[in-house]
Amino acid sequence: MRVRLLGPLHVSHAGIAITPVARRPQQILALLLLNHAQVVPLSTLIDELWDGHTPKTARAAVQTYVFELRKKFARATGRSTDAVGEQILRTTRNGYVFVADLSQFDLRAFRWLEQTGAVAMADGDLATAAHNFRAALALWQGPALADVDPGPSIRAELAGLQQSRAMMLGHRIELELRAGRHREILGELADLASHDRFNEELQAQFIIALYRSGERTRALEAFHGLRREMVGKFGLEPSPKLQQCYQAVLNSEPLPDRMPVLPLPGEPSVPPPPRELSWGPWSTWSTSA
Incomplete structure (x- = not known):
């Protein structure tokens, strides 16, 4: 069945x-x-x-x-x-x-x-x-x-x-x-980020993927667009993690190449x-x- x-x-x-x-x-x-x-x-x-x-x-x-x-x-x-x-x-x-x-x-x-x-x-x-x-x-x-x-x-x-x-x-x-598969998933990330605008972890992943793919200008534009929406809708600034990511991209620093967005979970039991x-x-x- x-x-x-x-x-x-x-x-x-x-x-x-x-x-x-x-x-x-x-x-x-x-x-x-x-x-x-x-x-x-x-x-x-x-x-x-x-x-x-x-x-x-x-x-x-x-x-x-x-x-x-x-x-x-x-x-x-x-x-x-x-x-x-x-x-x-x-x-x-x-x-x-x-x-x-x-x-x-x-x-x-x-x-x-x-x-x-x-x-x-x-x-x-x-x-x-x-x-x-x-x-x-x-x-x-x-x-x-x-x-x-x-x-x-x-x-x-x-x-x-x-x-x-x-x-x-x-x-x-x-x-x-x-x-290092940022180029391979960039299209998928762009679609996900456009449909889940206020998921800041996802937006950080998108910005990092853009930057690593040589799309620094698009990465900066993605942050500014998100910030405008967050301030306009909620009166809130992006999270410290996103702002740190933005500053690194703005200054062309290598930080996003080693910046984890999500921590990996601990080990569960396996059935x-x-x-x-x-x-x-x-x-x-x-x-x-």
């Missing part, structure tokens, strides 16, 4: 799409997949679907939605609904849990690459860390669960995911700059690799799957 959450919700088995169309079954399936192999309490599902405006029929409605999901999985997999209830979408004492063995699951691959990349950074293997981060970010096909109308639980999960993605992107760019990562599923995903 293939599951994609980092973009529009997509679930398929042997080429047969299983993704529900109706809003509430979508929410239930999305929340169960976000918590794959973990029990999601019935109360959490009810709050997700009705966000504090719970009807008296909520418990029965959730049971009906789950039964409809099981029927979809049964048709796609050729199993009975009872088998689906045991092997794919299981009822527990206080909720439900999605237990199917997933051959490809983009969120699990993303998390594993994120953690192994962080370990590689801690070990000083910056090339491997950058490679893993590039692979993890390439799994995204747009905003996570882009076509799902989220309730409170899914919104919280998505906020955490987006934070992880943004942090990983910042570290990946930092690694690229430390590896056992998920089964599908032994053959690198992030390189085989198809948007038409």
Whole structure:
């Protein structure tokens, strides 16, 4: 079974799409997949679907939605609904849990690459860390669960995911700059900087990449443009880090060549690799799957 959450919700088995169309079954399936192999309490599902405006029929409605999901999985997999209830979408004492063995699951691959990349950074293997981060970010096909109308639980999960993605992107760019790949990522940085105007770490990375690429005038213009916007909108000057970067560029100093923008994180623990990562599923995903 293939599951994609980092973009529009997509679930398929042997080429047969299983993704529900109706809003509430979508929410239930999305929340169960976000918590794959973990029990999601019935109360959490009810709050997700009705966000504090719970009807008296909520418990029965959730049971009906789950039964409809099981029927979809049964048709796609050729199993009975009872088998689906045991092997794919299981009822527990206080909720439900999605237990199917997933051959490809983009969120699990993303998390594993994120953690192994962080370990590689801690070990000083910056090339491997950058490679893993590039692979993890390439799994995204747009905003996570882009076509799902989220309730409170899914919104919280998505906020955490987006934070992880943004942090990983910042570290990946930092690694690229430390590896001297400023010219290769300059176009990407220009696009990112234009869409995230007040991310000062990103703007500092952009200015450094411009300067190292021989674009001193553009680097100075980038700082002045950002400063005008910050003063005009917030009444604030750029951060000391950005001002230090600007002064170095202004004086044609070598400082930006050795100036780190983001500190590298400490070493986390590494979980056992998920089964599908032994053959690198992030390189085989198809948007038409």
